[in-house]
Structure formats: C-alpha cells, structure tokens
Amino acid sequence: MATNVQEYTEQLRVLQERFPQEPTNRLTRLLQRHNGDVDQVRAILVQREFRGKKFDALETRYGSTVTALQQEFLSAQQRKRIRLLKLMECYGGDVEQVRKFLERGEERCHRGGEHSGMYRRQRREELKTKYATQLAELSAAGINVNSPCLLRQLEKNQGDVNKIIEKMSHRTERKEKLAELDTKYADQIAQLEADGITIKNKRILIRLLEKADGQVDVVKQLLKERKEKHEQRREYRHKHRNKSPNKTTDETNQKCSMWKKRRELSVDDISNLKRLRAAGVRGNPMKILSIFQECNQSVDMTIARAAEERERRSRSREERKLKHTLLAGAQNAYLTINKQEDWPHDIEKVYLDGNNMMFVVDSLRRLCLNRAGKKTERALGEIASAWNEQMHIPYIELIFDSTRQLDQIGTVKVTSAQPNYRTTDDMLVDIARQPENREKNKHTIIVTSDRALATLLQREGCLLVKPYNWFAHCVMILTPDLIKYEELTGMMTKEPTSTTFKTRYNFDELVQRIAKIDL
Numbered sequence: 001m002a003t004n005v006q007e008y009t010e011q012l013r014v015l016q017e018r019f020p021q022e023p024t025n026r027l028t029r030l031l032q033r034h035n036g037d038v039d040q041v042r043a044i045l046v047q048r049e050f051r052g053k054k055f056d057a058l059e060t061r062y063g064s065t066v067t068a069l070q071q072e073f074l075s076a077q078q079r080k081r082i083r084l085l086k087l088m089e090c091y092g093g094d095v096e097q098v099r100k101f102l103e104r105g106e107e108r109c110h111r112g113g114e115h116s117g118m119y120r121r122q123r124r125e126e127l128k129t130k131y132a133t134q135l136a137e138l139s140a141a142g143i144n145v146n147s148p149c150l151l152r153q154l155e156k157n158q159g160d161v162n163k164i165i166e167k168m169s170h171r172t173e174r175k176e177k178l179a180e181l182d183t184k185y186a187d188q189i190a191q192l193e194a195d196g197i198t199i200k201n202k203r204i205l206i207r208l209l210e211k212a213d214g215q216v217d218v219v220k221q222l223l224k225e226r227k228e229k230h231e232q233r234r235e236y237r238h239k240h241r242n243k244s245p246n247k248t249t250d251e252t253n254q255k256c257s258m259w260k261k262r263r264e265l266s267v268d269d270i271s272n273l274k275r276l277r278a279a280g281v282r283g284n285p286m287k288i289l290s291i292f293q294e295c296n297q298s299v300d301m302t303i304a305r306a307a308e309e310r311e312r313r314s315r316s317r318e319e320r321k322l323k324h325t326l327l328a329g330a331q332n333a334y335l336t337i338n339k340q341e342d343w344p345h346d347i348e349k350v351y352l353d354g355n356n357m358m359f360v361v362d363s364l365r366r367l368c369l370n371r372a373g374k375k376t377e378r379a380l381g382e383i384a385s386a387w388n389e390q391m392h393i394p395y396i397e398l399i400f401d402s403t404r405q406l407d408q409i410g411t412v413k414v415t416s417a418q419p420n421y422r423t424t425d426d427m428l429v430d431i432a433r434q435p436e437n438r439e440k441n442k443h444t445i446i447v448t449s450d451r452a453l454a455t456l457l458q459r460e461g462c463l464l465v466k467p468y469n470w471f472a473h474c475v476m477i478l479t480p481d482l483i484k485y486e487e488l489t490g491m492m493t494k495e496p497t498s499t500t501f502k503t504r505y506n507f508d509e510l511v512q513r514i515a516k517i518d519l
Contacts, residue, residue: 008036018042058085058088061089062089076102127155185206188216189206191216272289272297327455329455330458334454347463349394350447351446353424353428354380355400363512380398381398381414384398385412387474400417401416401424479514486501
C-alpha cells in the first residue's frame with residue numbers, strides 16, 4: 001500500500017485539497033482503477049458528492065414521512081430509501097399520491113402471481129434448497145454460485161453439474177479468447193478510434209480485425225459494407241411500412257398519406273373514445289373504435305364485447321400457463337439413466353416409440369432421410385432384442401405408426417399402430433388407460449421424447465425414459481468399450497488439478513456392431 005501511495009503522491013495531494021473528507025485508501029483505489037487519471041477520479045467524486053448532498057436535502061425534507069410510509073407498507077420496506085425520497089420529490093411531497101402509488105404496487109404484486117417479485121424470491125430460495133449439493137460442488141469448482149442465471153441453468157438441466165461446468169468452461173474460453181484478441185489488436189483498435197470509427201460493441205470490432213488478420217484498411221471496408229447492409233434493411237422496413245423518409249415519388253407519397261389517414265382520429269372518433277373511456281372501456285384506441293363500429297355505435301354492446309374479448313384472452317393465457325406447467329412436469333418425470341444400475345429392477349413391460357426413436361442416432365436418421373425406413377425399423381428391433389437378452393424383461397414391444405414388418409425380432413414384439421389407431425401416441429395412451437393395466441403402469445416404462453405424450457402417460461402412472469438415455473443404457477450393457485470420457489479443461493477452478501469429465505457414447509458404432517449396418 002505504501003508503494004501505491006508513493007506512486008500517486010502528486011495526484012493524492014491534488015485530490016485531498018479538493019476532497020479532504022475522503023479517506024486516502026479510497027482515493028488510492030480510485031487512482032489505481034483509473035490508471036492515475038486525476039480528472040476522471042475528480043468527476044466520479046464530484047458526482048458522489050452531488051448525490052450525497054441531494055440525499056441529505058431530501059432526507060431533511062421528507063425523512064419522517066418516508067419512515068412512516070415504510071412502517072405502513074411492506075413494499076416500501078423492500079425499496080431503497082433513496083428511491084422513496086425521490087418518489088416523494090416526484091409527487092411534490094403529496095403523501096396521498098405516494099400512498100396510492102405504493103398501494104397500486106402492492107396490488108400488482110398480489111395479482112402478479114408467478115411474475116411478482118415476492119414469488120421470484122421465494123422460488124429462488126426453493127431452488128437453493130433443492131440444489132444445495134450441486135451448488136456446493138460448483139462452488140468447489142470455483143464457479144460463482146451467486147450468479148442469477150445459475151439456478152435457472154440447474155433447473156433447466158435437471159441438476160446436471162457437468163453440463164453447467166461445461167457451459168461455464170465454454171463461456172470462460174470465449175472471454176479469454178476475446179481478452180487475448182483485445183491485447184493482440186490494441187494498436188489497430190487505437191488507430192481506428194483515432195480515425196473516427198467508434199462502435200459501441202467492441203467485440204464486433206475485434207471479430208472483424210480477426211477476420212481481416214489485423215489489416216485496418218480491410219476492416220474499414222467491412223465496416224462500410226456492414227453499414228450499407230444496415231441501411232438497406234432500414235430502407236426495406238420503411239418501404240414495407242409505407243413511411244420511407246427517402247422516397248419522394250407520387251406513389252410513395254400517396255401510400256404515406258393513406259397510411260397516415262388510416263391512423264388519424266377524427267373529432268367524432270375522439271368524442272366516441274372519451275365516451276367509451278368514461279364507461280370503463282380500456283385498450284388500444286383503434287381496436288376499441290373498430291369494436292364500437294361493429295356494435296352499431298352502442299356503448300353497452302361495446303362494453304360487453306370488450307369484456308368477452310378480455311375473458312377470451314385471459315382463458316387463452318391460463319391455458320398456455322397450464323400447458324407449460326404440464327409439459328414442465330412431464331420433463332421432470334423422466335428417469336435419469338447415468339449408470340447401468342440406474343435402470344429400475346421391478347420393470348415388467350417396456351414400450352418403445354419407434355418413430356420417435358428413429359432420429360436420435362445420426363446413422364439411423366441418415367437411413368430414414370435416404371428412404372431406408374425398413375432398415376431403420378429392423379435395426380431398432382435388433383438393438384432392442386440384444387439389449388433385452390441381457391435385461392430379461394418379460395415383455396417388450398416396439399411400436400411404429402405404420403409398418404409391414406411385423407415379425408417378432410428375438411424377444412421384441414413389433415407392432416403397427418395403424419389401422420386400429422391413427423398414431424403410436426394414440427395406441428400407447430389407450431394401452432395405459434386399459435383397466436387391467438392401471439396397477440401395472442407403475443412397473444411399465446415407455447421410451448419416448450414426445451412431451452405431450454409424456455404428459456398423458458404420466459397421468460396414468462407410467463414411467464418415462466428418453467430415447468437418448470435408452471440408447472446410452474444399451475451402450476452400457478452391450479458395448480461398454482464405446483463409452484468415452486472427455487476431460488473438460490479451461491474452467492474456473494480453485495486448484496489447477498481440478499478436472500471434470502463429460503460422458504460420450506458412440507451410438508453409430510453400436511448400430512454397426514449390433515444391427516450389422518454398413519455406415
């Protein structure tokens with residue numbers, strides 16, 4: 001610290017003359033942060049001094065009133081005091097207006113449901129409790145667990161720590177590469193800035209320099225082309241909105257006038273809007289007037305119609321929320337198969353959604369796209385048969401929407417949903433809903449990644465496995481030598497020896513070995 005003080009002795013003396021109340025340590029830190037730039041540090045301190053004086057003045061005028069409001073409203077306690085003081089200043093010290101503002105805020109909070117701040121904080125605490133073990137592992141790996149997006153990522157990836165670390169490692173690599181390029185092209189960036197080229201997003205400039213191998217003239221040309229493209233897009237948008245500022249032809253002027261005419265409100269329209277507003281009708285003025293005209297300019301009919309539209313939108317919103325909740329529940333219902341022992345031991349039946357499984361493995365997907373569907377169906381059946389020879393499950397059925405290959409493959413029964421059912425989904429749901437299967441569903445696994453189907457099957461008590469996890473279990477059982485562990489490096493770790501591994505499965509080689517398909 002003594003070295004830093006000696007280094008900035010002259011700058012400290014100048015600043016202490018102007019700001020004698022500021023501690024030396026704080027001034028030194030500011031000088032270090034801004035590379036000894038006295039003018040920049042002085043500007044920061046002047047701004048802080050101004051804010052401090054304003055806060056003191058507002059506290060003197062409205063301090064007691066704000067304290068009373070904080071005791072009266074819970075939402076006021078959660079706000080910063082300076083924001084409440086500024087709110088009082090905004091309303092000119094009118095306590096009733098501030099009280100109404102806070103009441104509206106609390107109403108929105110209670111009405112907001114899952115979008116309210118209180119719900120989000122509660123949800124955040126629940127996720128912290130749910131993923132406490134994973135957060136401890138991530139913290140041990142040197143990852144900042146206070147990041148707001150980390151809990152969302154854990155929930156999205158079902159608590160998979162390896163995926164989170166992999167994403168963080170990629171992000172760190174990108175940042176390090178960007179910093180390296182920033183240092184590499186520092187002279188070129190300074191030259192471009194000196195030539196008057198300023199870009200708000202510095203990463204764009206760095207990428208262009210990397211693309212041009214550091215040649216400033218080439219970068220200028222690329223920036224010129226980029227600007228021209230942006231101008232063309234802007235012109236295109238203006239043209240198709242009939243309000244292009246650069247078009248002066250009669251046709252364009254006519255279109256512009258028509259566009260404006262359609263949106264201009266007449267005196268009668270404004271009068272009608274005032275009547276409707278007074279009657280409690282709210283919303284887009286043009287839509288309200290359109291409904292008003294459709295209802296033969298009847299205010300009562302417009303009120304009823306607007307209420308119907310509002311109710312319809314509300315129902316649609318609730319349906320979307322319910323659908324989202326059901327799909328999220330189905331996603332969480334899938335069994336996680338990370339090890340060979342993760343497969344449940346009391347399973348009596350397994351149903352495979354054949355059409356859904358055709359596009360998981362690259363080689364099978366290529367067969368489908370090359371119109372070799374029969375080979376794909378046969379390959380799936382042979383893999384399932386080889387897998388069941390090791391698992392010894394009493395009943396396993398492979399179902400396709402429509403197939404003529406109905407011969408049993410080993411212990412696997414092959415079935416076509418048509419003509420009795422329209423799709424495999426309908427057949428699986430019907431099987432799960434049969435009375436004799438209600439008790440057996442808890443010992444039944446259905447392999448599918450169709451979330452809508454999974455939602456229906458989950459209600460019937462069936463267990464669910466994603467096709468990727470089933471193929472991974474096939475590799476674990478049949479060809480364990482095809483499992484590779486990829487070491488993830490370049491992560492934020494506290495110790496240089498810390499490593500994490502990502503499991504990779506060679507599904508294409510599995511298909512080649514078991515189904516004898518030449519890839």
